Amino acid sequence: MDKAMKILMKLKENNFSSYIVGGAVRDGLLGHIPKDIDIATSAKPEEVMSIFPKTYPSGILFGTVTVLIDGKEYEVTTYRKDGDYTDGRRPDKVYFGDSIEEDLSRRDFTINAMAIKTDGEILDLFGGQEDLQKRIIRCVGDPVERCSEDGLRILRAFRFSARYGFEIESKTFEAIKETKENLKNISQERIREEILKILLTDNVTPTFLSMYEAGVLEIILPEIAEMYGVEQNNPYHVYDVFYHTLKVVENTPKDEVLRLAALFHDLGKVYTKETVDGIDRFYGHHKVSKKTTKLILERMKFSNKVKNEILELVYFHDVQVLAKRRSVRRLLNKLEYTNLDNLLALKRADILGQNPKYLARISDLEKIKEIAKSEKKLTVKDLAVNGYDMMELGFFGKEIGKILNYLLDFVIEDPSSNKKEILIEMANSVRPRG
Numbered sequence: 001m002d003k004a005m006k007i008l009m010k011l012k013e014n015n016f017s018s019y020i021v022g023g024a025v026r027d028g029l030l031g032h033i034p035k036d037i038d039i040a041t042s043a044k045p046e047e048v049m050s051i052f053p054k055t056y057p058s059g060i061l062f063g064t065v066t067v068l069i070d071g072k073e074y075e076v077t078t079y080r081k082d083g084d085y086t087d088g089r090r091p092d093k094v095y096f097g098d099s100i101e102e103d104l105s106r107r108d109f110t111i112n113a114m115a116i117k118t119d120g121e122i123l124d125l126f127g128g129q130e131d132l133q134k135r136i137i138r139c140v141g142d143p144v145e146r147c148s149e150d151g152l153r154i155l156r157a158f159r160f161s162a163r164y165g166f167e168i169e170s171k172t173f174e175a176i177k178e179t180k181e182n183l184k185n186i187s188q189e190r191i192r193e194e195i196l197k198i199l200l201t202d203n204v205t206p207t208f209l210s211m212y213e214a215g216v217l218e219i220i221l222p223e224i225a226e227m228y229g230v231e232q233n234n235p236y237h238v239y240d241v242f243y244h245t246l247k248v249v250e251n252t253p254k255d256e257v258l259r260l261a262a263l264f265h266d267l268g269k270v271y272t273k274e275t276v277d278g279i280d281r282f283y284g285h286h287k288v289s290k291k292t293t294k295l296i297l298e299r300m301k302f303s304n305k306v307k308n309e310i311l312e313l314v315y316f317h318d319v320q321v322l323a324k325r326r327s328v329r330r331l332l333n334k335l336e337y338t339n340l341d342n343l344l345a346l347k348r349a350d351i352l353g354q355n356p357k358y359l360a361r362i363s364d365l366e367k368i369k370e371i372a373k374s375e376k377k378l379t380v381k382d383l384a385v386n387g388y389d390m391m392e393l394g395f396f397g398k399e400i401g402k403i404l405n406y407l408l409d410f411v412i413e414d415p416s417s418n419k420k421e422i423l424i425e426m427a428n429s430v431r432p433r434g
Contacts, residue, residue, distance in 0.1 A: 001028065001116075003069050004037045007052075007076065008118045014051050016043040018076075019100050019115035019123065026111045029122075029132055030164070039067075039076045040103050040115065044096065048076050062094055079103040082149075101125060105140060108153045109160065113140050136169045137161050143175035151182035154216060155194040162198045162207040176214050183219045191220050192300040199259040205246040212242075223292055224263065226270050233280045238355050241269045247353030252345055257306060257338075261313035261346055264293040286318045308337040317346050323367035325375065329412050332377045340372050378412055380404045384420040385427070393424070393431050403427055 004020055011018040018041035024034035041048065045065045049055045054068040063078035079097035097103050100115055100123065107113040110128040117123060126140050137157050139146040147153050154176050157168050168176070183191075198207050208224070211217040218225040230241040237244060249262040268288030274281050293314050297307045312335065321331050332340060344365050351361050383404065390400045407426060411418045417426075 001034075001037065003072060004039060004074055005118070006069065007039055007067060007074055010051060011041050011043055011048075012118050014043070014047075016041055016047070017100065018042070019117060021100075021104070021115045022107070022112050025114040025116055025122065026128070026132070028116075029114075029129065037074055039074055040079055040100060041076055042079055042098075043076075044078055048078075063096060080106065082106050107140055108146060108150075108156060110138050110140055111160070131169075135164070135166045137166050137172060138169035139172045139175065143172040144178055147172075147175050147179040148182060151179070151185045152190060152194075154180065154183055155186070155191065155220070158207055158211055158216070159194050159197050161210065162201040162203040165203050168210065173210075173214060176216065180215050180219060183216065188300045192302070195220070195300075196256055196260075199249065199263065200254050200256065202250075204249050204259075205243070208246055221296070223267050223270075223296060227266070230270055230273065231280065232269070232282075233275070233278065236354050236358060239353065241266055244353045248346075248349045251349035251352040255342075257309050257313070258342060258345060260306075261310045261317070262349055264296065264310065265289060265314050265317045265346065265350065267292040267314075286315055290315045305337075309342075312337045313343060313346050316343055317350060321368055323364045323371065325371055326413060328368055328371045329375050329378070329415075332372065332375060333408075333412055335377070341369070344369055378408060378415075380408050382418070383407055383411060383423060384418050385423045389420075389424065390427060393427055395427070395431070403430065406430070 001020070001024075004024075008018045008020070018039055020037060021040045022038050024037040027034045043051070045057065045060055045063055048065045048067065049057070052067045052069075055065050056068075058064050058066040058075065059077075063080055065076050067074045067076050079100060079102060081095050081097040081102050104113045104115060104123070104125055110126040110131045112128070113126050114128040115123040122129070127138075131138050137160050139153075139157075157172060157176060160166065161168050198204065201207070208217065211220075212225055212228055224242075224245070227241040227245060232239070232241060232244065239247060245263060245266055248265065249259050252258040252262045266282075266285065266289060268285035268290075269282045271288050271292075272282045272285040274283075290311050294307070294311055297310060302310075316331075316335070319331070321327050328340075331343075335343065348362055348365055351359060351365075385404075385407065387400045387404065390403055395403050407423050410426060411423075417423070
């Protein structure tokens with residue numbers, strides 16, 4: 001904060017008012033180290049750039065200039081007031097305002113609408129400090145108006161709720177329910193980023209439940225909403241698919257790929273459920289989960305790298321792996337985009353989200369992990385024979401690849417068979433006749 005205060009003092013020396021605003025104030029009051037420090041000022045962008053030697057126009061259309069001090073960046077923005085919102089996302093036009101009071105009144109939540117003066121005094125016009133103490137998320141002014149102006153504020157409410165473990169204040173929650181259709185104005189990329197931030201918190205279950213109750217989940221992730229109330233009446237489960245899924249998410253490490261895989265791993269159960277003699281079964285659900293997950297990841301425009309790893313984790317999460325070398329080798333060779341550690345982390349979380357009676361199965365995962373330390377993924381390049389050897393035996397074109405993969409499968413089953421004479425003999429036994 002000290003360097004930011006230097007900016008405030010420098011602006012004051014030049015007869016401009018200025019304040020530290022927003023998240024930095026909120027996090028400071030919560031005892032957190034602010035990630036970014038933003039400053040609001042009466043100075044226009046060109047005036048800010050004339051006062052400080054190192055600046056660049058990072059958002060000049062919105063009055064924002066980035067000031068660099070000792071290698072650290074601070075966004076300095078002219079007081080603003082918004083024009084009308086006609087698209088449910090952004091103001092048609094942003095005007096330079098005349099006061100900090102006007103600037104703060106346009107912000108989303110009370111905990112984000114506080115400012116610090118040059119003397120360190122906190123300007124709190126909307127009860128943000130009290131709401132921090134009450135641990136609530138409350139809109140500035142009329143909550144219906146705030147959520148109608150910008151649908152992203154709906155997701156931000158849940159994100160802040162998840163991040164800090166706060167409840168959404170009742171009038172704000174009712175406003176979210178009333179204006180939830182405004183979420184359809186939000187790009188899938190922005191929805192994706194808000195979901196990721198929620199998933200990486202300690203409050204995934206209460207937040208997703210709250211989003212379901214508000215009708216928000218059925219708009220942004222209808223596939224997850226459909227899992228609510230889908231019972232799993234079998235010995236391995238004590239939760240329905242919705243709660244089981246959220247338990248699994250919370251039991252995975254805070255990694256984007258793992259938590260997304262956990263969120264999507266059982267999507268297929270909604271479509272594959274069948275009940276036989278009072279027992280629910282979900283045969284082949286991992287295949288359907290993979291297909292449904294692919295549609296979601298493409299809709300939200302995830303990169304191919306992330307998409308491929310998540311899809312592989314979802315597909316293999318329910319594949320049985322024995323704590324035996326042969327079984328581990330087979331699995332290692334099937335994994336193309338992810339690694340065994342991540343798959344085992346997902347499997348472990350899956351077990352923890354099931355019936356506590358079967359937690360002993362986690363010990364098998366530890367054995368598998370230990371076995372894998374002395375095993376490696378094999379490819380045709382590791383074989384004691386190559387394509388030229390196969391050509392000499394009479395294989396040509398696509399047949400060469402097929403026979404080499406056939407031999408690879410044999411070696412995976414029994415690595416001691418990876419000897420040229422043995423593989424030649426095996427290839428000879430299936431060599432094309434004539």
